Amino acid sequence: MRFEEFAAARMPSLLRYAFMLCGDRELARDMTQEVLIRALVKWRRIEHLDRPDAYVRTMLTNEFLSLRRRKAVATVALTYEALDGPAAPAVPPDDGFADRTDLWQRLGTLPRRQRAVIVLRYYEDLADAEIADVLGCRASTVRAYAARAIATLRIAIDADTDKDKTPALATRDGDGS
């Protein structure tokens, strides 16, 4: 398969995967472009692999994981609108969308390897063994990352829920006194 054909077929899914990893449109574009340039440079080797797409996805994952080491991410989201951008999905607000938007923000606070595991597991639908291949670790390590990530998210969600409940309880107490 020629590189152009590969890129034309796989670029949209690579961009989506990059966006799930980093949560930033511009950064996702930069990461994907950088990885495709490197893939083209060694395409002669990549095209003979059984799964060139899996190889390039691993390159993209590594690019994401190495971002922190090479450069600070300059993007700072000031508001939810800024994070969502102009193409925020049109989902009815009473469908738990606000909660999932909050979850999306929380995903961005996870350590990168943990976030990568969550994305690979729940967006790319990979098994733990396949995720281990991508990350170059053991499956048990993947499970540990996933458990830690979900625990972190649950704690954050519970804290939010408690915070939401507190004012209502206070008002009731006040009314009763």
Place this chain on the structure above:
Amino acid sequence: MTRLDTDTLRRTFSERTEQAPQGLGMLETVLAAAPARRKRRRRIQAIGLAVAVTAAAIVTPLLLDDASEPPSPSDGPRTPLTVTATVAPESGYESRYRELYGGVERLGIEQRGVGSDRAAGWVWVFPPGTFDPQPYRTGEPVDVNGRPGYFVPRAEYAHDRSLPFPGTPMPPSTGFDTRVAWQAPDGRWLLYRSHGEQSREVALGAARSVTLSEPQDARGPVALPDAPGDLPIQGVGLRDEGGLTLEVSYGTTPVTAKDDPAWTSTTRASLSGFTLTVFPHKGLRDPMPVDEPPYRIGEIEAWYTESPTYPYVRRLPNATLPNAVAQPNAAALVVVAGTCVAIVAIDDTRQTPRAAAEAFVADIDFRDCDDPSTWGPLLR
């Protein structure tokens, strides 16, 4: 807060897919950046190799493999005999001209039935990585059949000056036209360029009339053998003006997609081969050449001349003048085969001698030029 479970996580991601960035123009950027990256990579490898040699280290086979040059993504033309673009019949536009060269398709588009001043233009379909959309990004973002594109209401002809123009000098860059550039889902770019300035509505209508499909063999009234000297096909032109005229250019210099899109089938990329033109015999006023009697190549009547002015060819309708530039050592072989006329316009008889041209023509399977139902793929 929603309970954190698998479905919630999956839904959180799936709701965000639409927010992912588009890859518009990214492939072109990647292809443009790769050569410099290869150079840098080789330089680093050379330094690494020097260090390794100094240290008497062993250079691994992997490193050596890395140092080799990967094939350029744009090496060589794709087959010029497949078509993918058509004009939707209900669109109000039609196409009677099609050219294929170096993997690029070009369609002539005209408004259907609006008189002699009807709007017209060309649509090019460029393979992934062979079109630079950068100059068009300043245009108005538009939607072309669900795909993002750019509308440029007034573009100078000079816009294409950076592109080489094979065979002849660049024409004077005066005047303006209207353009629409957009990218297909598979990475190909399409460019509509009007004949003269057009309204937004007409230009976008022309662009939106184009549909892409899976590659199909170009079909015509002949099945072609290999060319003399295994000359490759440079380009194919198909004109349907009450009868199909097929023009196939053979030459040693392949036309690549980077060549000027203004190239037409009557502008040869190089004068080092020959052009085969096939069209229906009906409608010609006279028998073919009148200056001398025909001779026979198998079952077909033939005339041959080495006159640089192509007297036989000049008797044909204007639309069928192939390579009318007279040059030393040029020649023409004209044959009548059933309902078809074929002309082999030879650029240089030292490269394509008469006997080779005659053998080529004798090996062509002629179908019925008047009956499209008999037509098939152009290559045997």
